[in-house]
Amino acid sequence: MEFLKNVRINIIGHRKLFYAISLTLVIISAIGLVLKGGPNFGVDFKGGLLLQIKTEPPAEIEKVRSVLGSAGYKAEVQTFGKRGEFILRFPSENTTAEAIKEVLETGLASTISIERTEMVGPSTGRDLTMQAITLVLISMLLMLVYIWFRFDLRFGAASVIALFHDAIIALGIYTMLGREFSVPIVAALLTLIGYSINDSIVVADRIREKLKNFGKAIPLGKIEEIFNSGVNETLSRTIITSLTTLIPLITILIFASGTTIFDFALILTIGIIVGTYSSIGIVASLVVDWYKRSTKREKA
Amino acid sequence: MRSVLYRGLVVIFALGISLWTLWPTFRFYTMTAEEKQNLSSEYLSKLKKRSLSLGLDLQGGMYMVLEVDKSKIPEDQAKGAEDRALEIIRNRIDQWGVAEPMIQKTEEGKIIVQLPGVLERQRAEELIGKTALLEFRLVADQQILEQTVRNVDETIQNLWKDDTSMVYLQDILVSYSGGLAVKESDVENFKKIIDLPEVQNILPQGYEFLLGKAETSEEGRIRPVYLVKKEPELTGANIKTANHTIFQGQDPAYAGSPIVELHFDKKGATRFAFITGSNIGKRLAIVLDGVVQSAPVIEERIPTGDAIIRGNFTIDEAKELAIVLRAGALPAPIHIVEERTIGASLGKDAVEKSLKAFVFGFILVIIFMIIYYKASGLVATLALILNLIFILAVMVALKATLTLPGMAGLILTVGMAVDANVLIFERIREELRAGKNPKMAVDAGFGRAMITIFDANLTTLIAALVLLRFGTGPIKGFGTVLTIGILSNFFTAIFVAKIVFDYFVGVKRAQKISI
Numbered sequence: 070m071e072f073l074k075n076v077r078i079n080i081i082g083h084r085k086l087f088y089a090i091s092l093t094l095v096i097i098s099a100i101g102l103v104l105k106g107g108p109n110f111g112v113d114f115k116g117g118l119l120l121q122i123k124t125e126p127p128a129e130i131e132k133v134r135s136v137l138g139s140a141g142y143k144a145e146v147q148t149f150g151k152r153g154e155f156i157l158r159f160p161s162e163n164t165t166a167e168a169i170k171e172v173l174e175t176g177l178a179s180t181i182s183i184e185r186t187e188m189v190g191p192s193t194g195r196d197l198t199m200q201a202i203t204l205v206l207i208s209m210l211l212m213l214v215y216i217w218f219r220f221d222l223r224f225g226a227a228s229v230i231a232l233f234h235d236a237i238i239a240l241g242i243y244t245m246l247g248r249e250f251s252v253p254i255v256a257a258l259l260t261l262i263g264y265s266i267n268d269s270i271v272v273a274d275r276i277r278e279k280l281k282n283f284g285k286a287i288p289l290g291k292i293e294e295i296f297n298s299g300v301n302e303t304l305s306r307t308i309i310t311s312l313t314t315l316i317p318l319i320t321i322l323i324f325a326s327g328t329t330i331f332d333f334a335l336i337l338t339i340g341i342i343v344g345t346y347s348s349i350g351i352v353a354s355l356v357v358d359w360y361k362r363s364t365k366r367e368k369a
Numbered sequence: 370m371r372s373v374l375y376r377g378l379v380v381i382f383a384l385g386i387s388l389w390t391l392w393p394t395f396r397f398y399t400m401t402a403e404e405k406q407n408l409s410s411e412y413l414s415k416l417k418k419r420s421l422s423l424g425l426d427l428q429g430g431m432y433m434v435l436e437v438d439k440s441k442i443p444e445d446q447a448k449g450a451e452d453r454a455l456e457i458i459r460n461r462i463d464q465w466g467v468a469e470p471m472i473q474k475t476e477e478g479k480i481i482v483q484l485p486g487v488l489e490r491q492r493a494e495e496l497i498g499k500t501a502l503l504e505f506r507l508v509a510d511q512q513i514l515e516q517t518v519r520n521v522d523e524t525i526q527n528l529w530k531d532d533t534s535m536v537y538l539q540d541i542l543v544s545y546s547g548g549l550a551v552k553e554s555d556v557e558n559f560k561k562i563i564d565l566p567e568v569q570n571i572l573p574q575g576y577e578f579l580l581g582k583a584e585t586s587e588e589g590r591i592r593p594v595y596l597v598k599k600e601p602e603l604t605g606a607n608i609k610t611a612n613h614t615i616f617q618g619q620d621p622a623y624a625g626s627p628i629v630e631l632h633f634d635k636k637g638a639t640r641f642a643f644i645t646g647s648n649i650g651k652r653l654a655i656v657l658d659g660v661v662q663s664a665p666v667i668e669e670r671i672p673t674g675d676a677i678i679r680g681n682f683t684i685d686e687a688k689e690l691a692i693v694l695r696a697g698a699l700p701a702p703i704h705i706v707e708e709r710t711i712g713a714s715l716g717k718d719a720v721e722k723s724l725k726a727f728v729f730g731f732i733l734v735i736i737f738m739i740i741y742y743k744a745s746g747l748v749a750t751l752a753l754i755l756n757l758i759f760i761l762a763v764m765v766a767l768k769a770t771l772t773l774p775g776m777a778g779l780i781l782t783v784g785m786a787v788d789a790n791v792l793i794f795e796r797i798r799e800e801l802r803a804g805k806n807p808k809m810a811v812d813a814g815f816g817r818a819m820i821t822i823f824d825a826n827l828t829t830l831i832a833a834l835v836l837l838r839f840g841t842g843p844i845k846g847f848g849t850v851l852t853i854g855i856l857s858n859f860f861t862a863i864f865v866a867k868i869v870f871d872y873f874v875g876v877k878r879a880q881k882i883s884i
Contacts, residue, residue, distance in 0.1 A: 190707060314784030
């Protein structure tokens with residue numbers, strides 16, 4: 070069995086279209102992020118107290134809200150998992166789980182069991198935000214250097230631009246879906262960066278191989294064609310690989326809802342789809358344009 | 370032909386070692402509760418030590434990050450305060466009896482405590498967070514206390530003149546069992562008054578006000594007020610042992626209530642004998658972290674070095690106090706800056722769900738590979754299974770912990786491991802299309818794909834190593850799995866798969882490749 074056999078889609082020729090799509094997606098994601106006031110930082114980053122509780126008999130969410138509200142707590146209440154299970158978020162870490170349990174048990178007339186607590190002091194949260202940003206930037210920089218060393222600066226820069234593109238769109242869609250930004254999401258973004266660069270390198274590698282046949286004198290008129298066949302020849306591999314990675318991620322989305330890896334799988338699913346698209350439609354195109362411009366300037 | 374044999378032996382050897390490493394893990398996690406009961410606890414703990422350990426997010430438990438507050442201690446004591454605190458905390462946890470606790474210091478000097486299976490948050494917090502500075506201090510006589518209260522009120526009267534909204538000590542103090550006390554609702558006002566610098570100046574030289582534990586009286590909840598010497602006569606540093614027990618004495622107020630028995634070391638006992646001998650008739654306050662637990666009257670010289678602390682404890686409180694006194698006081702107060710607990714059922718739920726996702730994802734990928742690449746898909750499946758075995762074995766060997774993000778990393782590795790196979794197979798297909806014979810196609814396919822696989826995996830490895838190096842907690846767990854996964858992937862996808870292909874096209878001289 071084989072799909073995408075001997076395909077010849079003129080991808081590089083339509084690169085303006087891909088640029089337009091990408092630009093639109095990036096702008097929408099950026100606007101979404103701005104409108105939402107940045108990623109929806111969780112307790113890990115903002116500091117505060119998170120409780121996951123189970124009420125028995127199951128209580129209604131409005132009731133939980135009103136009981137907490139009338140006791141003077143500023144809490145964000147969200148249903149989670151099965152009926153009667155909630156996640157409560159308190160902006161201040163000075164509240165204790167026991168005090169809240171008591172308030173809820175009296176107010177709801179249900180038994181409350183605390184399934185999970187997370188308390189993070191505000192300074193720890195700030196440390197973590199810095200750590201996350203540093204992690205992402207360090208790895209991008211290291212990758213740029215590696216590709217520069219193994220291929221050339223043009224591929225390195227184009228791949229890193231594509232990485233930013235993937236990360237922003239994934240984060241934007243994820244945030245617009247109202248999901249929370251927690252520590253595992255940083256790990257997911259880093260994986261995404263690693264995964265997405267993987268695709269770009271496979272394409273770059275094939276193009277490098279093709280360019281070798283020409284030695285130093287790369288015919289400018291043929292460059293689009295060479296790049297395009299490189300992208301096309303790796304097309305079936307790129308798509309199959311994404312598919313085999315998406316399969317287990319989607320099984321997580323189906324089976325592991327209500328656990329903390331659901332969000333993790335969600336952002337990876339979005340990211341891998343976007344990353345696959347960008348390594349097909351954007352990376353090689355950017356390099357082609359760069360080649361054309363620099364050669365034009367050299368001639369002039 | 371021979372090389373196929375040798376390489377095959379390498380793989381079988383690696384597989385053998387891996388399976389041997391994984392055997393305890395398999396045995397431990399598939400055992401029924403009944404079987405576990407029949408085995409000796411020694412054998413079980415040995416088995417568990419050699420098994421893959423699960424993170425707190427999978428088995429339930431408590432995770433805390435503590436910070437030592439060095440702002441109030443002198444510089445020479447601040448140095449190494451974390452190390453001393455860590456030792457004391459370890460001591461306390463050991464005495465509390467937690468199985469396999471993990472206590473470590475981070476590079477920034479914070480202390481991370483992981484308590485698997487512990488869900489009693491409040492008790493753990495009290496046990497670990499208590500400074501436990503125990504002091505024995507002499508109490509000023511009742512007349513001096515009363516005189517001081519009058520002096521304080523005079524001072525603040527001069528200070529506030531006609532401001533009638535302010536309260537005086539005489540308004541908020543009540544008589545309580547021969548001494549003075551303040552109502553719980555007035556504690557804040559009381560502290561405001563005694564903290565005034567003008568008030569501090571007129572207190573008897575070397576004395577300060579301290580409050581006792583909250584008690585219930587006819588006036589409601591009150592806290593006794595003591596005027597005690599600033600300088601302790603004796604501290605908890607001289608305690609040899611401490612135990613909780615039930616009070617056997619005659620005093621009806623305490624009969625049958627939990628107490629803590631202390632026994633001083635030699636130096637402490639001598640000192641204690643001297644203090645009690647020279648202060649008969651006076652009260653000696655037993656102060657824990659700045660709160661007076663009790664202030665008994667010294668009736669006679671105590672030469673034995675034995676003392677008891679009565680303080681309206683519950684059994685648990687007395688037990689905890691005995692533990693912290695035995696383990697010693699922390700060099701400085703500590704703050705809990707981060708705390709996470711996960712209920713055991715939640716962890717079990719997460720394991721079940723992610724296992725289910727894992728099994729289904731695995732099977733679907735295999736089905737896809739076999740449909741798409743036929744017999745070659747089977748080779749990829751073999752590589753994938755070996756990959757999993759190797760990853761888990763390396764994790765056991767490195768004593769790494771499997772966390773929930775680690776599970777996700779494992780699932781992701783399944784998808785990514787296939788990538789190397791896909792690259793190779795697509796190349797072989799291309800070479801076959803170009804008219805090469807099977808042997809040449811296999812060699813060229815592997816050779817060319819290898820460069821790509823190398824470059825592609827190395828960049829992912831960069832991300833994984835960054836996670837491993839700079840990440841903490843769950844992120845690190847994920848980085849571990851990803852790093853091991855990528856390395857093992859090189860081995861299985863390139864080395865192992867090549868052997869199978871070489872066997873069929875080289876040794877068996879197959880004329881067609883099922884790909």
